[in-house]
Amino acid sequence: MENAKTRAESLRESIEELIAMGKLSPGQHLDETSLAEQFGVSRTPIREALIQLASMGIIEMRPRRGAIVAEVGPDKLIEMFEVMAEFEAMCGRLAARRMTADEHAGLRAAHLACQAARDGADPDAYFYLNEAFHDCIYAGSHNSFLAEQARALHRRLRPYRRLQLRVRDRLRMSFDEHAAAVDAIIAGDEEKTMEVLRQHIMIQGQRFADLVASLHQLKSAA
CATH class of the missing domain: 1.10.10.10 (Winged helix-like DNA-binding domain superfamily/Winged helix DNA-binding domain)
Known part of the structure; x- marks a missing residue:
């Protein structure tokens, strides 16, 4: 069994x-x-x-x-990213309060591990390293229920987050946003951490248009 x-x-x-x-x-x-x-x-x-x-x-x-x-329409997709952004912000706020020095070191290491994939313009490699980085923040919240919910929605959005990384210049922007989140968490700045992570996840304006365009390409290739 x-x-x-x-x-x-x-x-x-x-x-x-x-x-x-x-x-x-x-x-x-x-x-x-x-x-x-x-x-x-x-x-x-x-x-x-x-x-x-x-x-x-x-x-x-x-x-x-x-x-x-499962197919997710644009309206539901943006709703899911809105919730994900709030989960991320909550995890970040708690991580800024609760992460230990060892966890800070782990978070910084996870961030720096993304650099080679960014420099090599390798979105698939960055995709997995990016997941490890975000998981450090979830674990660092020291709230197992919140971390469980964040991971579940993160997994649900995996195909769409992978597509986002293929948009021109997104790897560089993502890495820079990670750097800002690391600095805010280590500084213990809860409000800054929430702001940075919320904006990192949210898809609005051009980012949403880019994602919708990627979805059309994905369906055309199917």
Whole structure:
């Protein structure tokens, strides 16, 4: 039973990764048989993995139509980013109050690790390092419930955050925004930390237009 559970969780992570990296696109049908063949397993753990993904909102299970990668319209997307921005700001405020000196060192190291990906203009490498950076802030809030909620929404938005990083000059801007957040957290400046992180996450104006354009490209490629 434990092995089956572990296998399903591993498959869930693998399928989620395919979605996050754009290899499975919004609205795409997920065929259990094809996935089972792709991963060399039976349909049972695939079905369990899909149920887990559905519970996270990453895919949708439709009666008599099977599973599809969840599609998020522009209106809902901006609402989700609004909530994510507030989660991020709350985590940052608490991190500015509660992070230890060791955690400050870890946060700075996570930030500097992003530099090579920025300099190499490698959005996929930056994507994973960026996740590690933000997770340092969630952990540094020392509020496990808030961190859990932030991570869940962060995961839900992974495909769209990955697209954001492909917009021209976004890697440099993101890295600079991270630097400002690190400085504010280490200085213990709660208000500045909230302001920086909220603006870092929010998609407004041109950033929203860029993301919508990227979504159209993603659907065209599907």
